Amino acid sequence: MSQRFQITRAAELESLQMFRDFIAECCAHHNIPNEIVFELKLAVDEACTNIIQHGYKGMDPGSIVLAFRIEPDRILVQITDFGHAFEPASAPAPDLNAALEDRELGGLGLFLIYQTMDNIDYQASQDGNTLTFTKYYRP
Amino acid sequence: MFKYLRLRPEPDRRDPLANIPITQLVGDASLPVTLKALNSLPENPKLRLYRTLLPLQVLAAFDINPRTWQNPEKQIQVRLQADEGSEKVKISAWFGQNPENEFFYLELADNPYGGIDLNFLIASDPHSPKFNTDFDEQGRETLFGTVHRNRAEEERAMHAGLAPGQTRAGLRCSQIIFTHVETFLTLLAHHALTLEPMTYASAWIFERRGFAYARGHQLMDIIHREFQPGGALHKALDGSSPFRQPEQWQTVRGRAWAIHDGILETIERKWDNLKMIKQVGRQAGVNTCPNTLF
């Protein structure tokens, strides 16, 4: 059994809450553990924030399409946009052991996605940029 | 007329592809083929491929044979323009004797990014009244009311229930047209179709056909918000022109006419830079005008 959900919203900060609420609502019907729901909300929020603040920078913002599929032991997430492509691998991971004064502002968003999600992949093309990740869970 | 009917003897079998070089199509089937490549094919295979762009139901409604493009009187009713060297395909179909009397016009073009743009799509009812919104009082082309305007004719069109840019009522068959276009794109191994919506009303229709926005989703949200009671566009529907009547905020068409009339200046925006994209096989499900009638 698997079920697919999708929501498309404008790439603007006001949409972040809508994406999180949508995830919460869909997961509520499938008894997904709370901590998994939170991690999904976090990873999707970080990815979408990146698209809004960088992907569509200097453009009249277009859409973000959030799709996910809930399966019995995992959730597959796909986030599509049509802005500038970005490359997650090129962003340096933050140094968690650095002294407070040495810590860089930023860089944390992608780090949080990598810490909470599995099988992260990113494909950029003229037909849309797509970030996919998987979250495994025990029901 | 006939004394009797007899079965036609079985036609001679011939290899239909004999003498037709289809080198452009024999490569990797997952790689996209451009329209320019398709246009370099000999006429017959080109015709076979482009024929899929015309919805059978639409042709049937006008008694046009989908294979021969002829009406029952054997008159050609469809024209394909896909010249060698060109990056475009234009296909038009008309009803009656006059090819100017188009009820269907579709224009696709290769874009610089290796994708395909939908430049034009017209599907109008040839039996409905025609409004000369495409020419102004001096007989100049208005280019859909973007360069010049024929205000008197536009007003008549608006009251007849048309949207800006239309000269006749629509055929209400965009769903089936897009199904055909998408099938055609799949045949060429393309992943998406892009377009620039000419009006607010056409953007609304493309949303329903599964398009997302590459540019302008936020603008659509802003327009919807500002047309609500208390919003700047709602206030600007002050009756100052026939296209800015107070009740127009309630319908997509009403808003589209007000936008055509330049109402977005109120919020220091313009109707431009919008770009929509349909990913093949995917419905984006956008609805920027919730709870609004067309």
Next chain:
Amino acid sequence: MNIQDIQKNGVTVVQFSGSIDALTAPAITEHLGGLISSGQIRLVVDLGGVDFTSSAGLRLLLGAVKDARAGGGDLRLAAVQPDVMKVLKISGFTNILKLFENVDDAVASFG
């Protein structure tokens, strides 16, 4: 997002409720910045009503705690909810910020 300040024993307790994300973070950053620049550098942030934070929340806390400490004060957290605690832990912020079970303990820690 609601923000409210309460004074307790010379410590400013800032209460947030709602979600902290890239949309709501700038107002909070501005609020904390205003307090710090007016000399209120003994700060407790009560996160009892915050159910979500993204890295935008971490970033603003990091900025504010740096500024408060630079002036000889501190910013301490109280009543962190489990989900938010997870984000603080993953990102290593629990090693930087002092956390307390409730507002009273956090206020008392300033001595």
